[in-house]
Amino acid sequence: MEEPDAEPPLMVVPGVDSAARQLCFEWGPAEMLVCETLFGGRGGGEGRPSSSCVFVVRKDQDIYIQTLRKLFNESHGIFIGLQRSEEEFAGKSRKTQLVQVSKNYRSVIRACMEDMHQAAVSARDPALHSQYSTQVSILSAMELIWNLCEILFVEAAVAGPLLLRLLDWVRLHVCDVDNMVREVLSSENPSKHELFWNVVDVFVLQGRMDEARHLLSKEASANPTSVNMCRILDDLMKKMPVPSLGNTQTLTEMELKWQHWHEECQRYLQDGTFASNSHMESICKILLGDENAILEKKELMTTWYHFLVTRLLYSHPTVKPMELRFYAQSSMDLFLGGESSPEPLDTILMAAFEFELHQVIKECSIALSNWWFVAHLTDLLDHCKLLQSHNLYFGSNMREFLLLEYASGLFSHYSLWQLGVDYFDHCPEYGRVYLELHIERIPLNTEQKALKVLRICEQRQMHEQVRSICKIMAMKALRNNRLGSALSWSIRAKDAAFATLISDRFLKDYCEKGCFSDLDLIDNLGPSMLLSDRLTFLGKYREFHRLYGEKRFSEAAKLLLMLMTAHIAPCSFWMTLLTDALPLLEQKEVIFSAEQTYELMRCLEDLTAGKSDKQKFQDDDVETMKVEMLRLALARNLARVIVKEGTLEGS
Amino acid sequence: MFVARSIAADHRDLIHDVSFDFHGRRMATCSSDQSVKVWDKSENGDWHCTASWKTHSGSVWRVTWAHPEFGQVLASCSFDRTAAVWEEIVGESNDKLRGQSHWVKRTTLVDSRTSVTDVKFAPKHIGLMLATCSADGVVRIYEAPDVMNLSQWSLQHEISCKLSCSCISWNPSSSRAHSPMIAVGSDDNSPNILAKVQIYEYSENTRKYAKAEALMTVTDPVHDIAFAPNLGRSFHILAVATKDVRIFTLKPLRKELTSSGGLTKFEIHIAAQFDNHNSQVWRVSWNITGTVLASSGDDGCVRLWKANYMDNWKCTGILKGNGSPVNGSSQQGIFNASLGSANTSLQNSLNGSSAGRKQS
Helix, strand or coil: CCCCCCCCCEEEECCCCCCCCEEEEEECCCEEEEEEECCCCCCCCCCCCCCCEEEEEECCCHHHCHHHHHHHHHHHHHHHHHHHCCCCCCCHHHHHHHHHHHHHHHHHHHHHHHHHHHHHHHCCCHHHHHHHHHHHHHHHHHHHHHHHHHHHHHCCCCCCHHHHHHHHHHHHHCCCCHHHHHHHHCCCCHHHCCCHHHHHHHHHHCCCHHHHHHHHHHHHHHCHHHHHHHHHHHHHHHHCCCCCCCCCCCHHHHHHHHHHHHHHHHHHHHCCCCCCCHHHHHHHHHHCCCHHHHHHCHHHHCCHHHHHHHHHHHHCCCCCHHHHHHHHHHHHHHHHCCCCCCCHHHHHHHHHHCCCHHHHHHHHHHHCCCCHHHHHHHHHHHHCCCCCCCCCCCCCCHHHHHHHHHHHHHCCCCCCHHHHHHHHHCCCCCHHHHHHHHHCCCCCCCHHHHHHHHHHHHHCCCHHHHHHHHHHHHHHHHHCCCHHHHHHHHHHHCCHHHHHHHHHHHHHHHHHHCCCCCHHHHHCCHHHHHHCHHHHHHHHHHHHHHHHHCCCHHHHHHHHHHHHHCCCCCHHHHHHHHHHHHHHHCCCCCCCCHHHHHHHHHHHHHHHHHCCHHHHHHCCHHHHHHHHHHHHHHHHHHHHHHHHHHCCCCC | CEEEEEEECCCCCCEEEEEECCCCCEEEEEECCCEEEEEEECCCCCEEEEEEEECCCCCEEEEEECCHHHCCEEEEEECCCCEEEEEEECCCHHHHHCCCCEEEEEEEECCCCCCEEEEEECCHHHCCEEEEEECCCEEEEEECCCCCCCCCCEEEEEEECCCCEEEEEECCCCCCCCCCEEEEEECCCCCCCCCCEEEEEEECCCCEEEEEEECCCCCCCCCEEEECCCCCCCCEEEEEECCCEEEEEEEECCCCCCCCCCCCCEEEEEEEEECCCCCCEEEEEECCCCCEEEEEECCCEEEEEEECCCCCEEEEEEEEECCCCCCCCECCCCCCCCECCHHHHHHHHHHCCCCCCCCC
16 A cells, blocks of 8 residues: 655754754764755865854654653563464464553553653643643554554454443543533532533433433423423433343343334434434434434534444444444544545544554554654564564564654663664564664763663674674773773674783883782782783782792792793884893892703893894993893802702701 | 754864764764864763874864774874874873873884875774775775784784775674675766766785676775665675766675685675666765664755565655755754654644644
8 A cells, every 4th residue: 555645854053044054963873963054065175164053863752751751661561472472372362462551551551641741740831741742642642542553453353342441441531521410410409500501411422321310300390391301311311221241141131122122212312202302302312322412412422433332322223343444434424524635643543443444553654753653562563473574675564663763762861772682673574673772872971871782782692793892892992991890891892903902001010110000900810810911820820920929939930930931922012021130130039940940041142142133222321231141140049059959958 | 853052162173974873872073174073972862072182184074983892992094194093091090080091102104105185993803903095096904913002013914905995884794604894985077988986895815805796787986885784684785876876786696605715796786776866976985773864965855764564665765965054063952853753743643733633
């Protein structure tokens, strides 16, 4: 079905003269930037100051409304519950379950309406008050539509119960008359109230027979002349057959009874029983389903769908679902009487009465500014197995398309995005890739937030996103010289190259300052030390210092030597290591064995031999002196250790 | 859609480009006043200018952010025939207190003989790379092999497009099935029917970029070009801004292992074409999921295009200036619903405020 060519919504950018200028723009994750410019300039600008503003444009303002927060949060819970309950039930109990889900959604909408109403009432600022009131109306419309969909689609009420449900629906949603009803009922002498008969009419129109009869009795007691008429009317009302919810009668039985009753009413009317009281005569006509009589009470019904249900009640109470469309169309035509054209809400309700599900969803998508409603409703209808799937490019079916739209919208919000994650999880075709694209854009203002995002990615095996986020955090930490933080992020990212880089920085810092920063981190590296050679060296080197500090000299010595011989230490660091060996060589006690000393000497020679002549020339006095000192210390140690090792124990 | 904020940009001449960073918390603007400004978004949503400095000796046409994995890095290109790479230096604490940050130039790319019209960073999985294009018809691809040393950039590839270039777009797809790919648009307007969109693909065999495809149906000057984000599709989507808005799909056919160096051949279709701007279209850009395309034209409007669940493309919104002056810079949220928002119409029909409801 081709969509009507509706005019796309126009958004005005203030201060920009579209006749003389153009707009440049850029998408962001949640917003769009728009700015006035002039394209096609060959050389440059205009030579005068620009008064241009940069505009930040947003699509969905609803997610920023505080009072709607509850709606998003609680419906999220219901949604997840529905997805997970798939295989538990079948058949009739499944339907009951789905109806319950639908009712839950509706009660969330109503709760939100309440909150919004409170907010509207307490708002001082008229603009804010108006905004809240608008929201209340919209929520009310949503609940109205959802309720009807629940009756027709989720519950799929059959002829009989259908009418009862529709009556409930009307009673719940036509509240314009509530004040009037209250006023009359609470007055001293209701039957003397000028609006008395209006209220009786209201009850009759809404099928509230007991309440109508109650008022009639008041009239009877107050007005002796009409006692007889009241009694008859009361009797008719009492006897009116209504469809039952249980299985106490078949439709045919009910229709038969109804036919007899209808004829009885007809007789009374034709006999002129109510001729002297126009109000009661009109009520009798209504009972007979006289369209004109009902239409006269337009003011009390206020909507065409009220008119529809009243009509059905009094002319065709056993209406079948598929017959609704004819009555609906004619009701709307009769009610509006050609004076006005249908509003969006009317079109939506009409589509529902016509059982055009796709039309309902499409119209709602157009009429509502936020995807919340259509996404959740469509999901529910899909669970009722009512939607055929159309294969398409942006999602495997309409349900997924709408959920993707809704969840994408949530990601613009600094905390609601977390709800969006779950929605994406339940979109089998594109959910994962959408989540990947959105989640990496979430601003990582704090470590906590980054960890939260990471957890979500790790749970879903989104390895690339994990790596990327850790890298971004590591980079940020490095730029701010927080080496410890940078290192732990690179370890988490399993980024060996970066870990090497940061380890180098640590080592460089050590050389300059003579001490390590972030000792805790380095001491507790554990197996992650193996991520990169440089990192391993850093960890081991720190261990060497620790051992030295604890005076475990021989272990320290062994470690130090191993760092060089196993080539864990980079060549550039060997000089530093050898210099670190000096205090060990100078100890009173001999620490390095002969073999170890030979090794050390070899390392030193390798180091000096490795230098080119030019480098040796450039070496300053300090360098040469260091080498000389080392050679001396090594030689002395060798001498001592040879003696020690050569001496027999105890001799 | 609605305007949430308006920020007085304070440039001393025409602004040519605005750019969001990856997370949408920083933005950069560039202007004919030869400077670039960087703005930061604070916790409460206000935008503050944290840096403003002269970047070139001519109008600055474009400014773009690198992926945050590489740090805080910007690139700009200008009429002065150069492109430049900038890095933010974490400042002294008193700088931070004043809310200012400091950007240093890491390199100037001076190989072009003419105005450099576009500069774009490559997708991060390729490395720290950027491409520039110039009016002299050459696309240049530079790489910084050491991401920690942004002063070292080497010119890796020079692609001669034969026609003056106006725009480039990297294919963002990180799928292993897709080689690095770059689309180039030309705004050459001498009378000829040469293809104004060319697509170059990197070939592993030759270690070079070679022309994989040319869109023969685009013969009018092209002002902007944009690959859509890839949602795991096997084919590519490319939007072109020319005398109208065009969306092409490029489906890779079996890779031919001939002497053409293993380049992919594509099956090209036009998915949509819109002439609603009724004038030259200057910019096209995709949102982050590639579901909405925005275009800006000579008619002073920005239009949004979206495909519905039946895969029909439609205009879903228009942004247009109305000429009325703004009262200075407004950092308050502006709650006016857009004109003609259907939001209010639903409310109206429920309130029964339409004329026909109440008996007159």
